[in-house]
Amino acid sequence: MTSTSSLSTVTEQSQMRFWGDGYDVAINVTDWDTLEHEITHRLRRGEGFSLATINLDHLVKLRQDTRFREAYAAQDIVVADGNPIVWLSKLAGRPIALIPGSDAILPITRIAAAEGKTLALVGSTESALAGAKDHLEREVPGARVVATLAPPMGFDPTGESADTVLSALKDAQADIAFLALGAPKQELFAAYGRDVLPSVGFVSIGAGLDFFAGTQVRAPKWVRAIAMEWIWRTALQPSRMVPRYAKCAGILPGEVGNALRLRSRTGRKSAD
Numbered sequence: 001m002t003s004t005s006s007l008s009t010v011t012e013q014s015q016m017r018f019w020g021d022g023y024d025v026a027i028n029v030t031d032w033d034t035l036e037h038e039i040t041h042r043l044r045r046g047e048g049f050s051l052a053t054i055n056l057d058h059l060v061k062l063r064q065d066t067r068f069r070e071a072y073a074a075q076d077i078v079v080a081d082g083n084p085i086v087w088l089s090k091l092a093g094r095p096i097a098l099i100p101g102s103d104a105i106l107p108i109t110r111i112a113a114a115e116g117k118t119l120a121l122v123g124s125t126e127s128a129l130a131g132a133k134d135h136l137e138r139e140v141p142g143a144r145v146v147a148t149l150a151p152p153m154g155f156d157p158t159g160e161s162a163d164t165v166l167s168a169l170k171d172a173q174a175d176i177a178f179l180a181l182g183a184p185k186q187e188l189f190a191a192y193g194r195d196v197l198p199s200v201g202f203v204s205i206g207a208g209l210d211f212f213a214g215t216q217v218r219a220p221k222w223v224r225a226i227a228m229e230w231i232w233r234t235a236l237q238p239s240r241m242v243p244r245y246a247k248c249a250g251i252l253p254g255e256v257g258n259a260l261r262l263r264s265r266t267g268r269k270s271a272d
Helices: 031-047 056-064 065-072 083-091 101-114 127-141 159-173 185-196 208-213 221-225 229-236 238-271
Strands: 018-022 021-027 048-055 076-078 119-123 146-148 176-180 201-204
Touching: 018 056, 018 083, 018 238, 021 065, 021 076, 031 048, 031 076, 031 101, 031 201, 048 056, 048 101, 048 185, 056 065, 056 238, 065 185, 076 083, 101 127, 101 176, 101 201, 101 208, 119 127, 119 159, 127 146, 127 208, 127 238, 146 159, 146 221, 159 185, 176 185, 176 208, 185 201, 221 229
Parallel strands: 048 076, 048 201, 119 146, 119 176, 176 201
Antiparallel strands: 018 021
């Protein structure tokens, strides 16, 4: 995908990367200031983008799902979502900042408001989206949510139902669409929508809108501050989260090995 992006982060040789059979994902935005600059730059130029927030669950899915690998390859912006990703980056000698999708919603909304751009909310339920819309417009002066779209069950992120959502985004003249569809649907839809509506920014944010609406309860700030949100989520949804975290734990040894390989390469380049 070609773009006149202003990305001027770390060089490709020093990026934090995650790779495996059929995929090689680099985190190309490493901190909040770079993210703000990149999105502002694109909005001012009328350029769209797709933003993904990589975490261990995504790394599990990248190992299993060809379509997910293709969707990730089409993302313009990749940031770190999850403390294990940040810890692995430090181990690799390529430290990055934690930028969870849920935490990115308000900063991106502020950027949109400052630039006079509009927002759309996609995913979840109609009532949750209405609550999230009220929250964003109340918290960010000048924020304009021009569409709230709750796709039906069985939503195909690259099929006719996706075309229906994209048509609604176009009719509403949305500049940024927050996608709360869950992985891999939101990333698949972002990659698909990026080609159909090249001037729209697609931001995959998971359950963030439900947190704003109060339909899901996020861990308190102090729990997040000590990197224990995963325990909170497990306690609330054990049947869903225990298998997920077990799979994540299973890939950690391999990811640690890859991080150490990156560190070795960084050390050799420094010596040269």
